[in-house]
Amino acid sequence: MGFIFVDEIVDLVPGKTIRAIKRIKEDEEIFKVHFPGFPVVPGTFLTEMMAQTAGKCLDSEKKDRGKAMLAQVNSAKFRRYVGPSQLAMINGEIRTNREKFATAICGIEINDETVCTAELMFTFVRLENLDPNFRDEVLETYLSTKQTRND
């Protein structure tokens, strides 16, 4: 598991809601140390999955304010251990969406069971501060596929 925590977007209403998936493999690097004999995805990783997902929902609006960046974890609850070989369904609902900040309510389901939830706050970094070659491949793949379907 690198630091891209979203494999694929399955549904997206820009600036409003998003559903995405992350396939957690059996041999993820993190499981070698977290923890031997009891492999479990760290809560920080689950939080990052939710943040990246909601961030893509905001970024998909393509507003001048820039790229969404996680600013605050208002609350996070981890209800179940998440281990190897799981398909995580990540949900994000944007609650407030303004020029300076946004908030989102997020959750992750595995086998239709909610394993964690969080309320997240985002701020924005202007695109000129990022590498000009930066691309969000997951988001661009979804948008291009959707465009193809609509054509």
Place this chain on the structure above:
Amino acid sequence: MTHEEALKWIAEVFEEPADNISLETKKDEVPGWDSLGVLNLMAAFDEEFDILLSEDELSELQTVADILELLKKHGLLH
């Protein structure tokens, strides 16, 4: 809300003990009143009272009394 409730609300927004917040408290005296604290204040006005604060309103805030004035201006303080 009353003055007392407003002071408690401000303390919660900046995650500060209520005892540390009074009319005389200055921005510099509240650790949580940083750039993230300002975002939290904006979000609290927006999500709890449906009020979108302007840049001018935010930049003028230097003391807790200023926030109370802002609450009063928007009809939230009695």
